[in-house]
Amino acid sequence: MTSGSNYMRAAATLRHLSREMDGGSTSSSSSARSAAESLLSGMGRRWRHVQGVGAAADRLASELHVGAAGDVVRAAAWLHDIGYAPPLVDTGFHPVDGARFLRAHGVPELVVSLVAYHTGAVFEAEQRGLADELAAFAEPPSELLDVVTFADLTTGPDGAEMSVTQRLSEILVRYPEDSPVHRAVTASSPSLLAGADRVAEHLVVDPATVASR
Ligand SMILES: [Fe+2]
Numbered sequence: 477m478t479s480g481s482n483y484m485r486a487a488a489t490l491r492h493l494s495r496e497m498d499g500g501s502t503s504s505s506s507s508a509r510s511a512a513e514s515l516l517s518g519m520g521r522r523w524r525h526v527q528g529v530g531a532a533a534d535r536l537a538s539e540l541h542v543g544a545a546g547d548v549v550r551a552a553a554w555l556h557d558i559g560y561a562p563p564l565v566d567t568g569f570h571p572v573d574g575a576r577f578l579r580a581h582g583v584p585e586l587v588v589s590l591v592a593y594h595t596g597a598v599f600e601a602e603q604r605g606l607a608d609e610l611a612a613f614a615e616p617p618s619e620l621l622d623v624v625t626f627a628d629l630t631t632g633p634d635g636a637e638m639s640v641t642q643r644l645s646e647i648l649v650r651y652p653e654d655s656p657v658h659r660a661v662t663a664s665s666p667s668l669l670a671g672a673d674r675v676a677e678h679l680v681v682d683p684a685t686v687a688s689r
Contacts, residue, residue: 480563482563486511487581490578490581492507493511493583494583497583498584508587509530524634524635525557525633525634526557528634528637529554529628530550532626532637533623536627537550548620551583551587552590553624553627555583555591557574558591559573559577564576567604568604569597569601569604571600571610572609590620593610594625595624595625596625598664600660602660603659603663604656622672626675629643633646644668648661
């Protein structure tokens with residue numbers, strides 16, 4: 477299938493997602509997954525990572541008893557890296573490119589804002605001179621953003637589970653010191669770790685698992 481038809485398929489699925497979420501459906505994360513699959517499944521480890529983040533968000537939404545917001549968190553997790561899909565690349569900053577695409581296709585603004593701001597995007601937008609572009613989106617509630625970010629930060633680039641500290645370290649190794657990603661993660665690490673602590677405090681899990689974060 478061509479990237480053009482994948483784009484059209486993803487767009488149609490997102491319109492479906494929008495109608496589902498407006499109607500209060502609890503199956504919208506499967507539409508989010510389908511849209512992400514249309515655009516990212518040809519991207520190897522990127523798609524494996526997104527599948528891992530989707531699974532992590534599913535577990536977290538259940539563990540944290542976030543109620544109706546769970547569907548928003550799950551949808552945002554599936555869609556958080558959609559801006560890496562080549563047809564969507566515009567600014568080159570994937571949270572903004574992804575959020576623009578989702579907004580253009582009618583995805584609820586709460587999901588759009590979680591994608592725009594996930595995993596310290598404020599810091600990287602600053603590094604890239606794209607703060608105004610990010611500010612076109614409203615900041616999401618921090619408790620939901622913490623959950624989406626935690627799912628991303630406990631899933632490695634190949635989709636394997638890892639601790640937040642391992643994940644931050646692997647990002648710093650993967651990107652050169654002078655890259656916006658490296659500089660942004662260095663600057664955002666304290667707030668990312670604080671957000672992870674807030675999520676971990678509310679998780680009903682083996683304390684040893686949290687301690688190993
Ligand atoms: Fe991610």
